[in-house]
Amino acid sequence: MMPGRRVLLLALHGLLCLQVQLAARAEMQGDDGSIEDGSSIHFPVSPPVVPDAAEERREHFRALEAKDRFRHERLLAMSSSARNGSRRQARQTSKVPEVLSDTSEFAELPMRSALNIAHVGMYLVSVRFGTPALPFNLVLDTANDLTWISCRLRRRKGKHYGRSSPAQTMSVGTDGVPVKKATTNFFRPSKSSSWRRIRCTQPLCGALPYTTCEPTQTASCSYHQKMQDGTVTIGIYGMEKATVALSDGKMAKLPGLVLGCSVMEAGANVDAHDGVLSLGNGEISFGVIAASRFASRFSFCLLSANSERSASSYLTFGPNPAVMGPGTMVTDISYNNDIRVGFGFRVIGITVGDQALDIPPEVWNDRLKYGGVILDTGTSVTGLVPAAYDAVTGALDSHLGHLPRADIAGFEFCYNWTFTGDGVDPANNVTVPSFTVELQGGAVLQADAKSVVMPEVQRGVACLAFRKLLEGGPNIIGNVLMQEHIWEFDHRTGIMKFRKDKCTNHHLKDNSNSTAAAAPDVHQAPRYVN
Numbered sequence: 452m453m454p455g456r457r458v459l460l461l462a463l464h465g466l467l468c469l470q471v472q473l474a475a476r477a478e479m480q481g482d483d484g485s486i487e488d489g490s491s492i493h494f495p496v497s498p499p500v501v502p503d504a505a506e507e508r509r510e511h512f513r514a515l516e517a518k519d520r521f522r523h524e525r526l527l528a529m530s531s532s533a534r535n536g537s538r539r540q541a542r543q544t545s546k547v548p549e550v551l552s553d554t555s556e557f558a559e560l561p562m563r564s565a566l567n568i569a570h571v572g573m574y575l576v577s578v579r580f581g582t583p584a585l586p587f588n589l590v591l592d593t594a595n596d597l598t599w600i601s602c603r604l605r606r607r608k609g610k611h612y613g614r615s616s617p618a619q620t621m622s623v624g625t626d627g628v629p630v631k632k633a634t635t636n637f638f639r640p641s642k643s644s645s646w647r648r649i650r651c652t653q654p655l656c657g658a659l660p661y662t663t664c665e666p667t668q669t670a671s672c673s674y675h676q677k678m679q680d681g682t683v684t685i686g687i688y689g690m691e692k693a694t695v696a697l698s699d700g701k702m703a704k705l706p707g708l709v710l711g712c713s714v715m716e717a718g719a720n721v722d723a724h725d726g727v728l729s730l731g732n733g734e735i736s737f738g739v740i741a742a743s744r745f746a747s748r749f750s751f752c753l754l755s756a757n758s759e760r761s762a763s764s765y766l767t768f769g770p771n772p773a774v775m776g777p778g779t780m781v782t783d784i785s786y787n788n789d790i791r792v793g794f795g796f797r798v799i800g801i802t803v804g805d806q807a808l809d810i811p812p813e814v815w816n817d818r819l820k821y822g823g824v825i826l827d828t829g830t831s832v833t834g835l836v837p838a839a840y841d842a843v844t845g846a847l848d849s850h851l852g853h854l855p856r857a858d859i860a861g862f863e864f865c866y867n868w869t870f871t872g873d874g875v876d877p878a879n880n881v882t883v884p885s886f887t888v889e890l891q892g893g894a895v896l897q898a899d900a901k902s903v904v905m906p907e908v909q910r911g912v913a914c915l916a917f918r919k920l921l922e923g924g925p926n927i928i929g930n931v932l933m934q935e936h937i938w939e940f941d942h943r944t945g946i947m948k949f950r951k952d953k954c955t956n957h958h959l960k961d962n963s964n965s966t967a968a969a970a971p972d973v974h975q976a977p978r979y980v981n
Contacts, residue, residue, distance in 0.1 A: 572831035581643035584694035596733030599711030745769030752954035793825035804884035821924035874900025
């Protein structure tokens with residue numbers, strides 16, 4: 452890259468940080484014009500839902516592997532795009548229509564899981580965008596920096612591209628074949644008085660990712676996010692507000708959010724929701740912008756897919772008292788050199804039962820190509836590079852290998868065995884061993900049996916819940932292994948906290964006597980910038 456261009460991009464990067472942080476730190480106002488210190492914002496969240504019918508449940512578990520395979524290809528494409536220059540690549544590979552060229556308060560958003568065989572294992576967050584505020588169900592995505600909503604632009608000849616009606620999206624079916632479905636819940640910028648579109652001529656546009664317009668164009672600042680798995684979203688950027696409800700009944704506006712208004716979506720996993728809520732590592736990430744208003748941190752608790760239908764959990768912005776409890780672990784956040792939007796932790800080793808596995812340390816080194824670990828709520832089954840995968844599955848198979856093997860497409864280690872809830876089956880001489888991930892600083896992540904064994908991929912067949920990442924790393928901890936833990940991330944201090952939790956009782960008003968974590972030093976430089 453030419454030195455002058457690099458200086459320009461750094462300047463634009465700084466401008467982007469300044470604009471979104473100033474907007475996000477603007478005073479939030481309730482219906483009476485103010486918010487009291489210590490007030491909270493929270494919404495109930497329903498748990499992941501697995502179909503009740505036996506065969507649909509089996510299809511659900513088989514679909515997880517196909518969905519995760521496409522997801523991993525998308526993450527690798529994001530890595531390649533970052534290295535090769537996303538704007539140049541977007542312009543060369545896309546044909547886009549011309550017009551598209553600190554406080555003690557906390558905020559919580561509702562989260563639920565989509566019940567759709569073509570879109571399994573994803574957690575959805577309900578967020579109200581625009582003025583007047585309307586609700587949208589967005590996928591919770593910790594490995595993405597682009598927040599977008601399916602959108603309809605006002606049709607003006609020569610002015611706006613709009614979209615066909617009904618809009619068609621594509622998703623991956625149980626057999627891996629794309630399936631078309633209709634999307635009906637759209638965001639309409641023309642009906643929101645708080646929407647402010649960004650133009651190509653604005654310096655801010657030049658600092659946004661995935662842009663496809665030249666600085667001399669007067670059209671709206673457009674983006675085209677295209678991944679190797681065929682997932683595509685095309686639209687325009689704007690600034691928008693979200694509306695959240697306070698625990699005392701007031702409503703509050705969260706301004707300064709960078710929102711993608713998507714007029715075309717296609718590919719894997721875009722049909723069963725209204726868009727994506729980004730919690731990734733990036734200046735335009737919803738997670739980063741919202742957390743900058745609420746003590747620089749956010750947290751969430753992922754309910755088990757086996758939870759009761761009435762159970763609820765939360766995505767929280769600000770200090771969450773529920774994070775601090777018995778068994779809370781603390782470790783540093785690691786930032787991957789290849790997948791810049793991802794973040795995770797530094798692994799020291801893995802123990803299965805009482806056996807410490809022999810895995811090369813470079814597998815966990817996030818500064819090496821294909822090394823390190825990211826936490827990805829959009830992935831279900833944990834993916835490991837071959838050296839780690841072989842060691843983990845070999846150790847688990849030593850406890851289950853006496854069972855008759857079954858051949859299931861997409862899975863390497865499957866057994867003719869009916870999985871019991873706690874992984875203990877004396878009749879078949881089976882006990883699923885403990886699975887412990889040892890982290891930097893002494894923290895440990897202990898997974899239950901239901902997080903390391905998929906219960907019934909076919910009738911009477913259980914499989915190990917791990918994928919081999921033949922396409923390359925980093926290693927990916929999926930939401931199945933993350934479930935029934937509460938996680939908190941503070942990008943300003945670079946600290947992560949987590950502990951085991953059923954995630955069923957996190958109403959903040961019921962935790963007023965809990966000890967909240969101390970607020971970070973507001974003068975310390977943010978850690979999310981790579």
